Amino acid sequence: MKKRVLLIGVGLIGGSLALSIKKNENVHIVGADINIEELRVAMAHAVIDEQADDVKKEAEMADYIILATPVEETANWIHVLSKWTLQQNVVITDVGSTKVAVMETAFLLKEKGVTFIGGHPMAGSHQSGASNARADLFYEARYMLTPFEDENPQKIDALMHLLAPTQAHFVFIDAITHDQVTGVISHLPHVIATSLVRQVKGYSAKNTLITEMAAGGFRDLTRIASSSPHMWRDILKQNRYTLLALLDDWMKEMEQVKNLLEKGDSHELFHYFSDAKQFRDSLHV
Numbered sequence: 001m002k003k004r005v006l007l008i009g010v011g012l013i014g015g016s017l018a019l020s021i022k023k024n025e026n027v028h029i030v031g032a033d034i035n036i037e038e039l040r041v042a043m044a045h046a047v048i049d050e051q052a053d054d055v056k057k058e059a060e061m062a063d064y065i066i067l068a069t070p071v072e073e074t075a076n077w078i079h080v081l082s083k084w085t086l087q088q089n090v091v092i093t094d095v096g097s098t099k100v101a102v103m104e105t106a107f108l109l110k111e112k113g114v115t116f117i118g119g120h121p122m123a124g125s126h127q128s129g130a131s132n133a134r135a136d137l138f139y140e141a142r143y144m145l146t147p148f149e150d151e152n153p154q155k156i157d158a159l160m161h162l163l164a165p166t167q168a169h170f171v172f173i174d175a176i177t178h179d180q181v182t183g184v185i186s187h188l189p190h191v192i193a194t195s196l197v198r199q200v201k202g203y204s205a206k207n208t209l210i211t212e213m214a215a216g217g218f219r220d221l222t223r224i225a226s227s228s229p230h231m232w233r234d235i236l237k238q239n240r241y242t243l244l245a246l247l248d249d250w251m252k253e254m255e256q257v258k259n260l261l262e263k264g265d266s267h268e269l270f271h272y273f274s275d276a277k278q279f280r281d282s283l284h285v
Helices: 012-021 036-044 056-063 071-080 102-107 151-164 177-205 209-214 216-224 227-236 242-265 266-282
Strands: 003-008 027-032 062-066 091-094 117-122 141-148 167-173
Touching: 003 012, 003 056, 012 027, 012 151, 027 036, 027 056, 027 091, 036 151, 062 071, 071 091, 071 151, 091 151, 102 117, 102 177, 102 227, 117 151, 141 151, 141 177, 177 216, 177 227, 177 242, 216 227, 227 242, 242 266
Parallel strands: 003 027, 003 062, 062 091, 091 117, 141 167
Antiparallel strands: 117 141
């Protein structure tokens, strides 16, 4: 008998997960989304097998529930799910970029004996929506899992088996460390890219040639600024304390650059760029 998966949120990440999971023929995916058009697109592109007419009914029938919504909506869904009568062996997971707040909320499920395992596939795109979903989006990517310390290993194995067709590499990490790491390598870069775009927008009001010439390096550096504002608003709110500390450090870094420019020392300027190049070249990305 096929395992029934309720996917709440059929956009880029949820849709890509669905396409990957569907490589296992013993899975039936039911989609739910507040955006009716997204559901229509997901059905048209065979991202999901059917739409959920009654989310509560589907949740109570599901073997797995995947919350692929913005992180604050995920917390709201956890509250809702904690009030429903779910199957005893159901496994619930999410795909959010922050974990501390989500895992704190997930105690509501844990207290009721329901398994929740936090998840975060470290891959994505500046594009959005089910129409851009890809079965290979998570191929060779890091897939972070944040189970509770005393989680049943069989439940973790069950989730990993479901997600195995993504061909991602699973990494187990606690929620606090997760938010610190993603703050450094994902959230702060997004803030910087967005701020740079806003600064260029201000300059372009005085010189239209700027928008005509904005390509190459600027395009590559700021691509992520085209991501969903809704999603990033929620991420920054949930990881704000980590980001406040990181932004303090970033301002010190920019102050260092300013000092180097004021001194105009060729050797020090070269070393600044050379040091960054060596570290960047050492990264496996």
